[in-house]
Amino acid sequence: MRRSLQLLAIPVSLTLLAGCANDPSGDVNASPAADSATAVPSETQPSPSQNHAPQPTPAGSAPETNAAPQQSAATPAEGHQINAGQVGGVCGTTVHGDVIKAGDATSCEFAAAIYDVAINATYYPIDPGPEAPQYQHADISATSPKTGKTYNLYCEIGAPRHGLGCEQKNNKSISAYFEGTNFLNHLRR
Known part of the structure; x- marks a missing residue:
């Protein structure tokens, strides 16, 4: 998948270059092809070091730490x-x-x-x-x-x-x- 996205980026880049060369006004922002270049994803699969999937837990346990944004129970008022x-x-x-x-x-x-x-x-x-x-x-x-x-x-x-x-x-x-x-x-x- 990543390889096909890289190959797709080459024709899009060439189209952008050709569009800039053929535009007599020199206005790059007027080219419709310029908007399509922003829609190309840079990478779809994270590397193993970027994998944020939940890690397995010991049998029978469900960690209570994976569901919601982190909040501190130990506020300064509680003093823990x-x-x-x-x-x-x-x-x-x-x-x-x-x-x-x-x-x-x-x-x-x-x-x-x-x-x-x-x-x-x-x-x-x-x-x-x-x-x-x-x-x-x-x-x-x-x-x-x-x-x-x-x-x-x-x-x-x-x-x-x-x-x-x-x-x-x-x-x-x-x-x-x-x-x-x-x-x-x-x-x-």
Whole structure:
């Protein structure tokens, strides 16, 4: 396809040159052939380095980062210090100083947005048995600032993590974890 476009450009160029040579007024803009030259596409297929197609994700995961223009959930008013544009891994810290970690298909902006919802949720005790430590949980809905999609998440405060974790029940790659205990002073009770 690219080769045929290059070959098509040669006759168009020659036509333009011939039109300029035959125009007694010397006005290039008066030639109708000049307008048709702008319609010839320069290249139709991107090179592999220019391919912006979504990359494959781990089985069962759908990254929440591919749908909408990028917006930051960590506005200066919220005060989170995050790595904007990053997906997965250690993102930074919450406004309260706890470490933010995002799941494999979760943007740092979404992880910060999850924190903002989770910190205001009402937590209920879970009693796993007499020998196990007591945990608290909440079910929340958080909206990704990058995609606009809302996710239902299960959040848990527990001793093993010394923090707060929120994840999608059937897809743990959509998740966020907050390590530390500073958030405990800011939970709605």
